[in-house]
């Protein structure tokens with residue numbers, strides 16, 4: 079096991095009615111906030127009005143900025159920064175999913191910084207300081223509610239890039255599984271793929287003697303595999319929704335990565351796909367992860383065979399590790415297909431014409447991944463396998 083420092087400061091308030099404490103939690107963070115949200119869902123569900131009422135009751139002043147889209151855009155982030163400066167807002171309250179939270183974190187980073195906020199994403203500036211961010215979560219998927227990451231798309235060139243730092247971990251996350259009852263099946267499935275991918279990026283490591291976190295990863299994956307079909311069959315199944323929501327946070331709050339070195343190449347490749355084609359991040363991962371697994375399998379067949387037997391109950395044939403491993407990949411693909419996710423890039427409308435461009439953009443700052451270091455040609459080959 080590797081040495082590690084683990085600190086996750088996000089206060090989680092979980093369960094039915096969790097968002098009712100938004101006034102109190104926000105007032106403890108700031109007196110004047112930017113209320114940031116997405117498109118239709120928070121208005122249609124009445125959540126936005128309830129949040130506003132609680133803020134009024136708690137004496138928290140706010141300005142509103144809606145319109146965050148999936149794969150959130152830099153232009154809206156800039157608008158949010160200007161709004162915060164103009165009204166001297168002290169914090170950002172995100173009501174929504176990963177896109178709203180990431181946009182909120184970007185605004186929080188940009189307000190105290192004299193230069194252009196995109197500098198953090200190109201690594202020209204270091205993430206040291208940000209306004210505090212609070213979250214009311216509406217979709218379990220990205221794990222942004224307690225991660226230190228933000229992912230933003232710059233429309234100028236369609237570059238989708240991340241920035242990260244502990245100062246970006248939200249102060250609090252209010253998580254009521256009931257808020258996820260309204261999720262369309264496809265969003266539930268995309269969220270499931272992202273949650274599983276966050277675990278798998280950490281699971282496929284070269285670090286030895288990581289038995290405890292292997293088991294935590296396997297438990298998290300099995301929880302998703304068991305509960306997502308239940309939530310898809312009955313959208314208002316509280317217990318299934320609660321299992322998925324909590325698993326989604328733990329999948330990406332860095333606990334499961336303690337003592338290990340994660341890979342993250344598949345995420346980086348996916349960001350190129352969703353940056354250009356504006357597909358759902360989870361759908362892109364569902365297509366790319368099996369392709370990555372197939373491509374790197376032979377670097378540690380035993381680990382892939384372990385994944386197959388412990389997560390998908392494949393009978394472990396130790397004499398034929400590779401057969402066991404391949405069956406695990408096949409079952410992962412079959413599971414994702416069974417919950418309505420695409421199996422190939424072409425099913426998502428991604429043609430062959432821009433594979434070179436995506437492979438080039440993905441590796442422009444060097445190789446990707448740590449389980450196996452991928453150069454441009456490797457990324458191109460994985461995209462081809464996913465086609």
Ligand code: NZQ
Pocket residue numbers: 116117118119120146147148149150174175176177178180216217218219220221222225226227228229257258259260261262265268269272330345359360
């Ligand atoms: O805009 P509205 O109308 O709210 O619709 C949203 C959106 O269309 C809808 N939705 C959310 N909650 C709902 C709901 N619809 C009905 N009922 C609800 N309760 O769902 C759609 C997707 O929302 P989005 O926020 O985009 O989803 P997600 O949480 O999957 O976030 C995806 C973004 O997060 C990034 C991804 O790259 C992508 O840009 N990621 C962020 C990470 C992080 N910060 O740590 C890590 C991840 O690996 C990921 O890269």
Ligand code: ZN
Pocket residue numbers: 220272275276345359
């Ligand atoms: Zn992800």
